[in-house]
Amino acid sequence: MARSRPTSADVAARAGVSRxxxxxxxxxxxxxxxxxxxRDRVLAAATELGYHPHAPARQLAxxxxxxxxxxxxQSTEQVAGDPFLVETLRGLSSATRSAGxxxxxxxxxxxxxxxxxxxxxxADGLIVSGPRVDDPSLRQLLLDGFPIVLQGALPGVEATSVxxxxxxxxxxxxxxxIALGHRRIACITNAPMVYTAxxxxxxxxxxxxxxxxxxxxxxxxxQGSFDAPSGHxxxxxxxxxxxxxxxxxxxxxxxxxxxxxxxxxxxxxPEDVSIVGFDDVPLVAYxxxxxxxxxxxxxxxxxxxxxxxxxxxxxxxxxxxxxLPTELIVRASTAPPHPPLSGGDP
Numbered sequence: 001m002a003r004s005r006p007t008s009a010d011v012a013a014r015a016g017v018s019r020x021x022x023x024x025x026x027x028x029x030x031x032x033x034x035x036x037x038x039r040d041r042v043l044a045a046a047t048e049l050g051y052h053p054h055a056p057a058r059q060l061a062x063x064x065x066x067x068x069x070x071x072x073x074q075s076t077e078q079v080a081g082d083p084f085l086v087e088t089l090r091g092l093s094s095a096t097r098s099a100g101x102x103x104x105x106x107x108x109x110x111x112x113x114x115x116x117x118x119x120x121x122x123a124d125g126l127i128v129s130g131p132r133v134d135d136p137s138l139r140q141l142l143l144d145g146f147p148i149v150l151q152g153a154l155p156g157v158e159a160t161s162v163x164x165x166x167x168x169x170x171x172x173x174x175x176x177x178i179a180l181g182h183r184r185i186a187c188i189t190n191a192p193m194v195y196t197a198x199x200x201x202x203x204x205x206x207x208x209x210x211x212x213x214x215x216x217x218x219x220x221x222x223q224g225s226f227d228a229p230s231g232h233x234x235x236x237x238x239x240x241x242x243x244x245x246x247x248x249x250x251x252x253x254x255x256x257x258x259x260x261x262x263x264x265x266x267x268x269x270p271e272d273v274s275i276v277g278f279d280d281v282p283l284v285a286y287x288x289x290x291x292x293x294x295x296x297x298x299x300x301x302x303x304x305x306x307x308x309x310x311x312x313x314x315x316x317x318x319x320x321x322x323x324l325p326t327e328l329i330v331r332a333s334t335a336p337p338h339p340p341l342s343g344g345d346p
Contacts (some may be wrong), residue, residue, distance in 0.1 A: 003123040006049040006050060006051040007051070008022045008023065008026075008051070008323060010049055010051065011026075011042065011045045011046050011049060011051050014045035014048065014049060014207070015038075015041040015045040015156055016040045016041065017038060017042060019040070020047075021034065021038065021042065022042055022076070025038070025039050025042040025043065026042065026043075026046060029223070034183050038282070040211050048289050057137075064124050064262065064313075065121060065122065065123055065124050066099050066100055066101050066102065066124065067101065067102050067103075067104050067116045067122065067124060068092075068096050068102070068103050068104070068123060068126050068127065068309055068310075068313075069103075069104050069106055069114070069118075069125070069126045069127070070089070070092060070103055070104065070105050070106065070121070070123065070126075070129065071106045071108060071114050071117070071126055071127065071128045071132060072085070072105065072106065072107045072108065072129050073108060073128070073129065073130040073131065073132055073135075073195070074107055074108075074130065074226055075107060075251075076105075076107045077227075078087060078225075078226045079105075079107040080226055080228055081226075081228075082226070082240070082253070083253070083281040083282065083283060084252075084253075084279050084281050084296070084298055086298075086306075087298035087302070088129075088223070088298045088299070088300055088301055088302035089103070089105070089302060090126040090302065090303075091298065091299035091300060091301060091302025091303035091304075091306065091313030092127065092302035092303065092305055092306040093215075093302075093306070094299075094302075094303055094306070095302070095303045095304075095305075095306025095310065096306045096310065097309050100211070101124070101310065103282075104117075104122075104202065110123075114126070114128075114137070115137050115140075115141060117128065117140060118146045118148075120173070121190065124147065124313045125146075125147035125148065125149070125309040125312055125313040126141075126146070126147070126149070126309070127148075127149045127150075127151060127153065127305045127306075127309050128148060128149070128150050128151065128152075129151040130151065130152055130191070130195055130197060131150050131152045131154050131195075131196055132150075132194045132195055132196075133154065133155065133194050133195075133196060133199075133257075134194050137152075139154065139157050139275075140155065142154070142158070142159050143157070145316070146174070147309060147312035147313045148151070148160070148309075148312070149161070149162060149305050149308045149309040149312060150162070150163070151163060151301065151305055152195075152196050152197055153169065153196045153200075153321070155197065157342050158310055158319045160309075160311075160317070160319050160320055160321075161300075161309050161319075161320070161321040161322065162301065162304045162305040162321075162322045162324075163197075163321075163322070163323055164192045164297070164301060164323065164324045164325075164326050165323045165324070165325060165326060166197050166200035166201050166204065166339045167200050167203050167204040167207065167298070168204065169201070169204065169278060169294040169326035170200070170202070170203070170204025170205050170208070170248065170250060170278070170296060171204040171205070171207050171208045172204075172326070172328045173204075173205075173208075173248045173276040173278065173293075173294050173328065174204070174205050174208035174209065174276075175208050175211075175247050176276060176328055176330065176334065177246045177248065177274060177276060177334065178208065178212045178291070179207075180243065180246075180274065180334060180335065180336045180337070181336045181337050182245050182246040182274060182336075182337050183214055183245075183337075184217075184220070184242075184244040184245050184246070185205075185214075185220065185244060185245075185246045185247065185248060186208035186216070186220040186222065186238050186242070186244040186246070186247040186248070187202060187205045187220060187221050187222070187247065187248045187249075187250070188221075188222040188223070188224045188231060188234045188235065188238070188247060188248075188249045188250065188254060188255075188258055189201065189202060189221075189222070189223050189224050189234075189250050190224055190226065190250040190251035190278065191224065191225055191226055191248075191251075191256055192223060192225060193223070194221050196291065198250065201278065202221070202250075203232070205248055207229045209318035209345060213257075216336075219238075219241050219242040220242055220244055222234035222235065222237055222238045224249070224250070224251060224254035224257075224258075225254075226238070226251065226253065226254070227253060227254070227257070228253055228254065228256045228260070229257055230254060230257065231249060231251070231253070231255060231256065231257030231258040231260075231261070232257035232258065232260050232261045233257075233261075234254075234257075234258065234259045235247070235257070235258035235259075235261035236264075239261070239262075239265060239267075244273070245272075245273060245274065245335065245337035245338065246273060246274040246275070246276075246334070247273060247274070247275055247276075248276050248278075249275060249276070249277050249278070250277075250278045251277065251278055251279060252277040252278065252279045252280065252281045252283070252284045252291060252293055253279075253281065254277075255275055255276075255277035255278075255284075255291060255293075256283075256284070256287065258275065259275060259287075259333075262275075269289060269333050270289065270332065270333050270334050270335035271335070271338060272338060273334055274292075274333065274334040274337070275291065275292070275333045275334065276291075276292045276293060276294070276333070276334060277291050277292070277293035277294070277333075278293060278294045278296070279293065279294070279295075279296050280293045280294065280295035280296060280329055281300075284331075285331070287333075289331065289332035289333045290331035290332050291331055291333045292328075292329065292330050292331045292332075292334040293329050293331070294326045294327070294328060295326060295327040295329050296324075296325075296326055297324050300324055301324055304322055304324065308320075311346075313331045
């Protein structure tokens, strides 16, 4: 015979209190005076019996879902192919689980909307990863005071933000190429320029060139879109219109596609073209050649975002911007330049 599921009445009987007291303790109801000794008895009884409050009932009692939404401004296919996400999600879950919150992942492309997650109370707070500058619903939710944390930034709007220093990371990547002797350095973005991270990484690329007295050439800028095929296409277009000896590709996944395009036309990395990526996803250390890249602390990024959204849910706080440092990891995909390519006008 199947063992019956314990009820709040069982917990109340074991602890010697009323079912109402059990509800107040287990739902952490605010404004109710219950002694610590009573709370301890109720929690101990629930643990001994293996009792867990029914989620919808807990929501009604406490006014919360105990759910955090992670909104990814990418398509489902792009999210599925994103190896960086795994460590970020692990860090986020470690921060929220300790407070009794679960994480709901919501992939949304450019035409998606996520307002209902908050306005219909499907989640208590949101982390929006990869915010876009052309996202009016996000701006309105922030202006309305909803608990939202950005993994990124949104110019012109006050918001709690947790991110890596994209500008400094990109600049370190290009400084490395310049120190090797490269002067014709291409750039392929990680995403379209409506994404603030893409803008910041291009900003770092241009800043490094200008600091070295190199005028940025618009013909050396290509656009990626999160995945390897977009890197392949962007590199093929760059090869057709200009010459260069190195490229900063602002995403490791995009960089793998770019390297594939170089190989298709018989060019070698790093003998003909040096490549620096961004993210340091685990795969690239074992690629041929191992990829020089900018290491991003993915776990710590997710963990910091999780802590920040819990703070925003608990109480209104002053908006803050947390920038985590990046690190240049030098491997075998970069070397001093050989004579420049002849793929276009120099």
